[in-house]
Amino acid sequence: MSMRINLRSSLAVAVIWALCGLSAVMAADWPSGPVHLIVPFPPGGSNDVIARRLAEQLTKSLGQSVIVENKAGGAGTIGSQAVASAAPDGKTFLFISNSIATSAAVQQTPYNAVTAFTAITPVAQAPFVIITRTGFPARTVPELVEIAKRNPGSLNYGSAGLGDTTQMTTELFGDIVGVRMTGVNYKGISPAQLDLVAGRLDLMITTMASIRGTAADQLPKLAFTSAKRDPDYPDVPTVLEQGIDYVVDVWWGVFAPAGLAPAIRDRMNREIAAIVATPDFAQFLKNFGASPVSSSPAEFQAVLASDVERWKHIAQRAGIHMQ
Numbered sequence: 001m002s003m004r005i006n007l008r009s010s011l012a013v014a015v016i017w018a019l020c021g022l023s024a025v026m027a028a029d030w031p032s033g034p035v036h037l038i039v040p041f042p043p044g045g046s047n048d049v050i051a052r053r054l055a056e057q058l059t060k061s062l063g064q065s066v067i068v069e070n071k072a073g074g075a076g077t078i079g080s081q082a083v084a085s086a087a088p089d090g091k092t093f094l095f096i097s098n099s100i101a102t103s104a105a106v107q108q109t110p111y112n113a114v115t116a117f118t119a120i121t122p123v124a125q126a127p128f129v130i131i132t133r134t135g136f137p138a139r140t141v142p143e144l145v146e147i148a149k150r151n152p153g154s155l156n157y158g159s160a161g162l163g164d165t166t167q168m169t170t171e172l173f174g175d176i177v178g179v180r181m182t183g184v185n186y187k188g189i190s191p192a193q194l195d196l197v198a199g200r201l202d203l204m205i206t207t208m209a210s211i212r213g214t215a216a217d218q219l220p221k222l223a224f225t226s227a228k229r230d231p232d233y234p235d236v237p238t239v240l241e242q243g244i245d246y247v248v249d250v251w252w253g254v255f256a257p258a259g260l261a262p263a264i265r266d267r268m269n270r271e272i273a274a275i276v277a278t279p280d281f282a283q284f285l286k287n288f289g290a291s292p293v294s295s296s297p298a299e300f301q302a303v304l305a306s307d308v309e310r311w312k313h314i315a316q317r318a319g320i321h322m323q
Contacts, residue, residue: 031064031090033091034065034067035064035065036091037054037066037095038071038083039079039096040071040073040076040079040080041189042188045160046209046290050252054095055067061274074162075099075107075162077103080094080111088256088258088260088261090256090264092257093120093255093256094254095252097165097251097252098250098252099161100113101113101307101308102168102311102315104308104312105163105312105314106321107162114308117255118255118257118260118265118297119301120255120265120272120297121269121297122251122293123292123293124276124291124292125249126209126250126291127207127224127226127248128225128249129208129221129223129236129289130173130203130205131203131204131206132144132202132204134199134219136202139222140223140242141239142242145179149179154182155203156203157182157201157204158183158186158189158204159183160186161187164189166206167183170183171318172248173205173239174318175314175317175318177246184201193206197215203222208230209290222236223242224236224237225246225247225248253300256268269294277292
């Protein structure tokens with residue numbers, strides 16, 4: 001009996017070593033062809049802009065084409081599902097903001113946001129900015145709150161879709177200051193910004209990465225949601241400075257389908273971390289109001305799990321759910 005147990009143990013160890021060896025071989029040969037980076041939002045938004053710059057750099061470092069594909073809809077769920085259901089062979093990755101967590105908080109997604117993906121690494125983070133249409137009477141956040149309280153539900157804000165960070169952060173703001181506004185959900189932030197520029201919306205809480213270089217960048221900025229002022233906009237105060245305890249940011253990162261070989265996961269993590277650490281990439285992010293960040297896959301997986309629980313709690317408090 002003892003011999004059989006030892007034999008089984010030896011076989012188990014042999015299998016583990018064989019799998020490790022196979023994983024190492026896969027990583028050494030990877031990538032052997034084009035890599036697809038899925039962005040689950042339309043072109044032009046922050047996810048798309050940052051993903052394309054990252055793809056350019058990865059194409060150089062990996063020696064294979066990294067192709068960005070936009071699969072918009074469902075507040076990011078359509079493109080995310082495409083990745084969740086893809087083979088974990090290192091050919092398909094997902095580039096998404098923490099909307100992957102907010103979407104899971106308000107609707108029954110066709111995947112489990114925590115278990116359906118292999119976390120690779122975050123890439124960037126940034127605060128949000130509160131912008132309003134031209135001619136909007138409020139010039140400060142307290143004035144905005146006063147108008148919203150006098151006219152419950154009359155102010156319209158735009159978001160990139162049900163459950164997107166732009167909706168959740170705005171609803172969180174409304175919950176904190178005790179006001180009710182009417183949300184208008186779009187298929188991506190770009191069409192929402194166009195309506196804000198046209199005056200069909202009153203306000204939006206979005207990122208500088210989304211509005212830099214667009215007509216929306218010229219709209220009034222009431223406040224940033226960071227703890228400190230943006231050095232590029234020293235005259236724009238934070239919400240916190242204006243007496244409201246509201247500090248929120250957004251992150252963007254890379255995921256793969258669950259089951260990706262650890263060796264491929266770790267190599268992709270190293271490749272991206274090296275790109276993120278370069279001065280050129282940091283400057284690129286700074287131009288869009290963001291800053292570089294990276295972590296281990298395990299740390300990023302923990303952040304995702306924590307965010308899903310956090311936003312579920314906020315969604316329940318705000319009564320946000322799929323209609």
